[in-house]
Amino acid sequence: MHNRYRLISKLTEHLIIIWTLFPIYWMVNIAIQSTRLENRVSLIPISLTWKNFQRLFVEEEFASAMMNSFIVTVVALSISLFIGLTCAYILARSRFKYPVKPLLLLWILLVRIIPPITFALPLYIQMNSYNLLQTKIPIIAAHVLLNVPLVIWVMMGFFKTIPRELEESAKVDGATEWQLFTKVMVPVVLPGIAAVAIFGFMMSWNEYLYGVIFVQSPGQFTVPLKLATLNSEQELIEWGKVASGGIVSMIPVTFFMIGMQKFLIQGLTAGSVKE
Amino acid sequence: MKKQIVFHHIMTLPTILILAFLTLFPIIYTVYYSLTDFYYLSLASSTYIGLDNYIKILNDDIFRLSLRNTLKFMFFAVIIETFLGLVMALIIQNKKKRVAKIYRILFLLPTLLPPVTVALIWQMMLSNSRGVINQLLSYIGLGPYNWLQDVQLAMPSIILIDVWQWSPFAFLLIYAAIQTVPKTQYEAAMIDGASWGAKFIYITIPNISQAIFVVILLRTIDTFRLFDKVNILTKGGPANTTTTITQYIYQNGVNNLKVGYGSAVSILMVLMVLLLSSVYIKRAFGENNG
């Protein structure tokens, strides 16, 4: 009985790993082979080449796109985390009758629900009227707009699970509100912060819709915009570039995610503080 | 006391300011133009037509179909993704630290890819004659299936891709929540001789229920907005079986710049999502006001 259970669990585990990784393996497979459309891409890579990656950087100026993506993502993420955490904390734990709170919550939810398509045009008009279109401000602002609701809703959940005793003991020790927030609350919810940081980075890095509506010159291209032009109607899709583009695009996000890993598990020590 | 109130206001001020600056105009713009026949490229100015747009939309068969499609997609995607996310989080629980770290990274990879790439790679894998999926299936004597162009298979294929891409999202949030469960609770249970199942039901679930909640809410909202996969892979077909609401908005409002009509559909869609998530919202508000 126990063995059968273990068998099922092992099987499930392997199935999930194969299921998760196979498409990625396939993508790597395409990227490192010289794929001509006539030939089926073989299951196991045979003739290896770096050409697809080379062409990506030479023909598509991928490096500058990555730089742009990087700037936009880092700035947008920093701002989103900062204002999202502060707001989520209050919304989750404040004891005061905060009359606007339901309205604020609804507003934040609304922002998340509305499809970005709807906001794209009016935001364009707005930014255009402020003559900001030549700068990175519109796209950074749009990304903050996309990120903040997620940060708030997720972190609210995390902040709510912190017991009051923790708060009270900190106050007994003479902590100010700000110290309470930064030295007690935030460390406890670090796993949540790591999670939304990963999503925020990834969302911003891969964001396409606002990127395309605000871009005005080729120098402003971000990575998703570059990748989108590879999908053509009257021409064949160059699968090699698509795959290598996907892989290269994924690398910074992966590094960021790996960097966040240690914060994800920090909760283990913080958990003991909860008792 | 007063200091605390000031502090609380300062903490929420940045968010309020940013939201006001970035969303007030678009919301007013959308609501206003939804009541007009505004066509962006029109040389004439738009005219007020009241609720005409809304009536036209609700009478449009394709809109109703897109609504059904979206709900169907949402239902299956959310359930499967949440469930899979939970399973993935539990798999890692029993692993040693280093192994767990690797698993965490691997499990997250699908979500990290750009949506365009995900769509194109799956398109290649699912393609009728050259796709590797059909190739593999042929080894066991099945297929070939026209995944993205068969009336029965197109929607399931989209669901499949979405599950692949977003289960890691559920996984990460649930996993992070599991991390905050105090170890001492588990230790106490072990001393009491609780089985694995009992530990799961009575300790893990209650502690992460908030996170599961958030996952369901967020995925519900997000799956309702499904667009880029459909737009790249099927354009709503075959025979409108994968036309979702956002695809409908895109075709009827954005692509042809009929801003009036498109705004009206957007508002209808928002109202619908609010309705769907009203259960969650009430619960969230209820807890907050406590």
Next chain:
Amino acid sequence: MKKKIIALFLFATLMLGLTACSEAEAEATKLVIAARGGSHVDAMNAVKEKFEQENNVTIEILGLEGADLKQKISLDSKNATASYDLIMADDPWMPELCEAEIFANLDELGVSGDEDFESASLNLGKYPYATGKLYALPFSGNVQLFFYNKEIFSSEGLDVPTSWEEVLSAAKEISETEGHIGYAVRGQQGNPIVSDFLPVYWAFGGSVFNDDWTAAFNNETGIDALNMYIELYNAGANYEKADIVSSVSEGSAGMSLGWPSWYISGENASAEYAPIPSKAYNSSMESSTGMIGNWMMGVTNNSVNKEIAAKFLTYITSSEIQKEMVNFGGVPTRKSVYLDEELIAKNKHFPIQLEALTNSVARPRTPKWSEVETILGAELSAALAGTKSVEDALAAAEVEINALMQ
């Protein structure tokens, strides 16, 4: 911790400030072109230097995906000062864009559409179509061709079909062999299936609209053509673009329609090509067929550099430059380029492509074409999938399109 947060915030603000500064104004004039990304951009970038030097301008080319391009040029057209001086447009967009007065009149800017331009292409740039003033020149001259696999045809002893009746019988014969399909249909809902079906319909002598813009396809011709299309599907399969190209090239599929750039690059063609069969049955009359899909280029009405932009337009569509761009994947729109001996040696398909352009049919010239295409695309897809009968699908499309066109 507090310090870290402040530092991070300051850093973020600093970055914001730095990146927020707009780029310094260039000394020379700058021309910005909004173009379809991919080979068009590559080709233009390869040949722009000479013009830049001679005229002391810098040229920036923004390459975007199709639908995005349309959105951006539409949005920009309403701005007081244009961000784009030259724009590319897919030819079906021309009526809508011209009606919105996005293009500047080229006659007034001294740009002429001379005789050397293939007339089918040039007509697309005039508003009203073929008769009106000139608003855009044809930049890239794509047109559909018929593609087939030589090995299959020779092993089955088939001749290149000249009517759709022959295509069908050939397809049926090919399908009898194990592992072969006769005809590859591109049945994805929307633009693909419409582009795949219309040439068949046109060859049957049909047209999408009557002169008064009422739907003209819900009749015997339309039903015949759609039935033929579905029979071709039954004697073949429904693939998407990449599959079609690979299977016709490899030899697992016999025939399909397609755009030249799918199969042909320079000297190498991965499949044989021929003009699209222009009659329904062997006994029918011939009709023009083959969808023309040109990319047009024009000067924006709100540009501040109209004269220089117009000069560039003349330059980039000149015979000499078009010949050069062929080496970078450009598709010509001038007869002299198609008939150039050196180029024909390296691009053997040019004569056939020119012939196809001459006999091509343009999609109906209405500003509402994209909506028409959406409706047609959905109904055709339903007919192909079998969820509606051919008659029902065409009837439904007629009703919807007539309602739309009013």
